[in-house]
Amino acid sequence: MKKGFILWFTGLSGSGKSTLSKLIEERLLERGIPVEILDGDEVRTNLSKGLGFSKEDRDINIRRIGYVANLLARNGVCAITAAISPYHAVRDEVRASVDGRAGFVETYCECSIEKLTARDVKGLYKKALAGEIKNFTGVSDPYEAPLNPECVVHTGDEPAEQSCARILKTLEMLGYIPAVVGDDYGALEEKAVAERLRDLGYLG
């Protein structure tokens, strides 16, 4: 059994977490790696019904996702989490709680609030800016961007395929998935990925 890992997405609503989760899932399944996506909404339905969006309730929700992701990852699964997870402290708490038998790969979906508002696929930013949604991350609630994530993707400026390639390259270089050749962006990403991981103390 290959070592499992948690691919922990964090980023504002609409920043591409779910889209990238599905893309990555596809690519990993092609490589024969078992995957489970713990999507923010789905997890709220199954594990956290009744919880709201206060800091306390968000933290509890994130801890639960972390608990389940860890159970999966330490059994060789790639657990992809796609919740906003706005707070440093609880993300770091989850990272610290992860078993030695599993890896943790924090991936920041970076996209400016201006771009998200302009795009506004679900019309949520408009409502939030009009004060119709309370505790809306990035508008009326804080979002703390990660300081040292294993991977950053700029979803407002690059095609999803490029973000996807960077994530896969990161997972390859960390040794969690076998390397394959042939994707369009992989070679381009290699240097930047290696630099980031070296700066974080990986890759010796």
Next chain:
Amino acid sequence: MKKGFILWFTGLSGSGKSTLSKLIEERLLERGIPVEILDGDEVRTNLSKGLGFSKEDRDINIRRIGYVANLLARNGVCAITAAISPYHAVRDEVRASVDGRAGFVETYCECSIEKLTARDVKGLYKKALAGEIKNFTGVSDPYEAPLNPECVVHTGDEPAEQSCARILKTLEMLGYIPAVVGDDYGALEEKAVAERLRDLGYLG
């Protein structure tokens, strides 16, 4: 990857669910099968803090355990659940929700309330009978024994090793774990296990 399964214990408090979970875990790990125990108390801490012991809250807790157990089992893990899970309806709901990629083996820890009260390891029955604990299953709250569980162990009348052997034999006959020879009770249990499984429509 071998097909995973949920070993779903049900039974009154003190009926041996946790003890048997640990015994079974040991034996399965010896056979190289990945195991996770989702114990009632641990799951309450990690997934269901804030929930009480009303029927509604118990049901929510059981659904959450079922959700996580299914995620594990469909990735080849043996997920052992050890919550009282007193109600038919929600146990059957969990059974029905289990993925085609996973098995479900309901195992009833049968032990009379008289024996549990006489033994009363944690002193809980005494308190419950004195009215000091509300919603105590079997005393002040209902327990609905399963009608057609895949396995029944009589934890008030037989040594834990015998219960353990019957469960392992059941898992072997259902094809979830490889058969091994050499345990003391296995041969004795074989006929009874086969009869039960045949009655339930397994084993062709």
